[in-house]
Amino acid sequence: MxxxxxxxxxxxxxxxxxxxxxxxxxxxxxxxxxxxxxxxxxxxxxxxxxxxxxxxxxxxxxxxxxxxxxxxxxxxxxxxGPKDDLTVRRKERVLGIWVNRRSMTFELAPxxxxxxxxxxxxxxxxxxxxxxxxxxxxxxxxxxIGYIGDGSNISQFRxxxxxxxxxxxxxxxxxxxxxxxxxxxxxxxxxxxxxxxxxxxxxxxxxxxxxxxxxxxxxxxxxxxxGLEQMISNAAYANPVSYGILAVVLAALTGWIASVVFRKD
Amino acid sequence: MTVYLPIAELSVNIFIILGMGAAVGFLSGMFGVGGGFLITPLLIFYNIPPIVAVATGANQVVASSISGAITHFRRGSLDMKLGTVLLVGGLLGATAGIWLFALLRRVGQLDLVISLLYVVLLGVVGVLMLFESVNALRRAAKNQPVNLRKPGHHNWVHGLPLKMRFKKSKIYLSVIPVVALGFAIGVLTSIMGVGGGFIMVPAMIYLLRIPTNVVVGTSLFQIIFVTAYTTVMQAATNNSVDIVLAFILMVAGVIGAQYGVRVGQRLRGEQLRALLALLVLAVGLRLAVDLVVTPEDFYSIVSAGTGR
Known part of the structure; x- marks a missing residue:
């Protein structure tokens, strides 16, 4: 570095x-x-x-x-940086709780x-x-991009x-x-x-x-x-189904090993 | 010591995650619940994105249910036929739930719906459990016998068509309420990252009148396959299962559960249920507060590509 x-x-x-x-x-x-x-x-x-x-x-x-x-x-x-469509959301109070009400998507922003x-x-x-x-x-x-109403709140979202x-x-x-x-x-x-x-x-x-x-x-x-973390992340996006199956197998093994190790009867 | 969670995309203190897993494992061992309904809100409190918390919670439940289920399978306290009918409903429900999950995420209401569902569910379950256990404690204090409803007693559920004989459970029951229950639990699994045992078990006992000796084993059978299916579906559609986070949680969880079981055996059932009820209410209240308190920032940014 x-x-x-x-x-x-x-x-x-x-x-x-x-x-x-x-x-x-x-x-x-x-x-x-x-x-x-x-x-x-x-x-x-x-x-x-x-x-x-x-x-x-x-x-x-x-x-x-x-x-x-x-x-x-x-x-x-x-x-x-890499460009993507990025959405800004704004929360407003509805019946006492805060809810995402309005949003605006900016086209290919870095x-x-x-x-x-x-x-x-x-x-x-x-x-x-x-x-x-x-x-x-x-x-x-x-x-x-998309529907922006009268456009009066563009500057707020920007x-x-x-x-x-x-x-x-x-x-x-x-x-x-x-x-x-x-x-x-x-x-x-x-x-x-x-x-x-x-x-x-x-x-x-x-x-x-x-x-x-x-x-x-x-x-x-x-x-x-x-690094390992990035390999995991890449796998999750490139082979999501195999990744999910691997996650389940790992969980099943952990549960099974625990039941063997801590077996009482 | 920090560890980077590749899917949640943030660095966390490994000891906090281990502690969370062990504490929830301990409680789940003590109370005989899966713990998904505690782990998911705790992860959200620790700033893990709800989408990751839910998917990872489902993965963690696979591990915590399997060790319990193996014991039941060995003892044979499981109705395979009933479990399969429940499972059919569960898989359908999980599929619908995943679809709903993706839709809510697209329109930016996923976090809100997850929190709201937790507040409602934890609130209702917590209050019901608290009343039930306080009543039981009062009866115990007055030395009154526990008033169990007669197991053979029929309700409206038993008037429904499409009946099927479940030999192991020794009941003759319509498949409609069984599939419907499985479906509802499947939806909850995919949207909330819970196994749903804490709803399924009482529903099976009080609504379907299934004998208690097969209820836990049969519900675990359904939970394992539905949470496993949900994990794969979440990974495939939302890329939101964090295997590193799930692994830390499940290792700590299964160990914590062993100690929880030992402590649980020494405490009385009503006291345990009252304690769990208070815990459930506290978690629900905390989530409710977060929904009502004015946020620090009204605005948030998500990227179209990853949804985060």
């Missing part, structure tokens, strides 16, 4: 690309690109996993040295989301920009969703997690929560120039849980 991620140094070599020449234009054309690297595309974690930091290295290519010197570039790196940025994302770009690319805890796409995900440790942010280690090289630290979901995650890095979204780079990262 200590060596979750190592530097991919290849990106450093590429970073020495020639700086942009044209400077006359007020709105320079986009020449910047992001390169990111992680040492592995698969992480194996055991059941005693308590969470870990994942370090991602990257470089801005084709940057404008003047803008870089003025710190006009911002980088946001997100580790998005199970986990860990954000790391050069500074607070809401200071990096306007909300409209962040919403359109779905970057930031307050800006991830949460599209309800807020509840984010709050529950944040308190559960699934959604995290670190506004100082991206640091420049040289002029155009950066290091981003994202947190893998203790209860990180199994499956394919995506490391997504975004480059902003003076509040404008410039480019994006994504890398897949598979999280594979290992």
């Amino acid at each position: 200590r060596k979750l991620a190592r530097t991919l140094l290849a990106a450093l070599v590429l970073a020495s690309a020639a700086p942009v020449l044209a400077q006359e234009d007020k709105r320079p054309e986009i020449t910047e690109r992001l390169e990111i690297g992680i040492s592995t595309d698969e992480i194996a974690i055991s059941s005693d996993f308590r969470g870990a930091d994942l370090t991602i290295f990257g470089a801005i290519e084709g940057y404008d040295p003047n803008l870089l010197a003025q710190r006009k570039y911002d980088i946001v790196v997100a580790l998005e 199970e986990s989301y860990s954000l790391s940025s050069t500074r607070n994302v809401d200071d990096i770009a306007p909300a409209a920009v962040l919403n359109s690319i779905g970057v930031g805890l307050q800006h991830i796409r949460l599209d309800p 807020d509840a969703f984010r709050r529950l995900k944040e308190t559960g440790g699934f959604y995290q942010r670190d506004p100082g997690g991206v640091q420049f280690i040289s002029a155009s090289l950066f290091k981003a630290t994202v947190r893998l929560p203790a209860n990180v979901p199994n499956g394919t995650h995506v490391v997504r890095a975004h480059l902003f120039r003076d509040g404008v979204f410039i480019s994006e780079k994504a890398l897949p990262l598979r999280v594979v849980k290992t």
Whole structure:
């Protein structure tokens, strides 16, 4: 776990690309690109996993040295967990008892989301920009599916969703997690929560120039849980009937052995 | 020392689970009950998701019933024919229950229905048992003879058609109430994770007028197969049987039961039943409180894929 991620140094070599020449234009054309690297595309974690930091290295290519010197570039790196339709339910009091009454299902929302940025994302770009690319805890796409009535309570359910995900440790942010280690090289630290979901995650890095979204780079990262517990869990989902029969056989044996061991007559 | 439960998806203290299993095993040995109706609520109190608690409870009952049943089978205090008719009803009931379970889970009302059923069942059974045992204690204090109803006495149940002769029990009885009883117990097994002996035994004695010497063995016969079937069905449809949790519970349970039996033999029946009644009421009350108290958070998230 200590060596979750190592530097991919290849990106450093590429970073020495020639700086942009044209400077006359007020709105320079986009020449910047992001390169990111992680040492592995698969992480194996055991059941005693308590969470870990994942370090991602990257470089801005084709940057404008003047803008870089003025710190006009911002980088946001997100580790998005596997996506699933997630339902938020709300309890209401009915005849004195608390009952799930209303619900809303968000289409393909990430199970986990860990954000790391050069500074607070809401200071990096306007909300409209962040919403359109779905970057930031307050800006991830949460599209309800199915019947939603007049839609007046969408924001309540969205807020509840984010709050529950944040308190559960699934959604995290670190506004100082991206640091420049040289002029155009950066290091981003994202947190893998203790209860990180199994499956394919995506490391997504975004480059902003003076509040404008410039480019994006994504890398897949598979999280594979290992150990006996995971084998049991896999068996329960892959071969449920055999698993159930095994559970019964185990119970029958336990009961039978007990009756033999403690036999009185 | 913590152990990770792969299906419940949480880490628990192994000693708490062992203690729970041993305590319920002890009580079940002492009172001669399966213990499913205590283990499932205790697991829920310990934050195990109700869906896992119910399925795992059914699995645990398989183990705790088998050691009791073996003794009865050896003594022959079992009516195989009656047990088979009960079992047919039980399997049908468990199938219906599993279907209902999956439906309730889809609409997000499963946890509520499990709690409500427990509150009602534990409340009714607890109150009835308390009255019965307090009356018995009063009679014992006044030295009055225990007023047993005549075993040959008939009620409305014996007027039903489709009669069948059960030689071992020496009764001639309609299969309708037997299948219906089995069915009801099967539904309870699949939705509540109980064996249902604490309902089946009194129903067989007082409603069906089956001789007491075969009642316990015959009900255990039904319970073993229905809980085994329910375990497989729960695993197949809801992936909710936690084999690690079940194994810890059943090992502690069968050992605890041995000590419970010894203590139980030294205590008087009425006192035991009064104690069990109070325990049943306490568990039911605790569940009822959880339903009424304002929750910390009105919202919860479940994933469509796993339902958790």
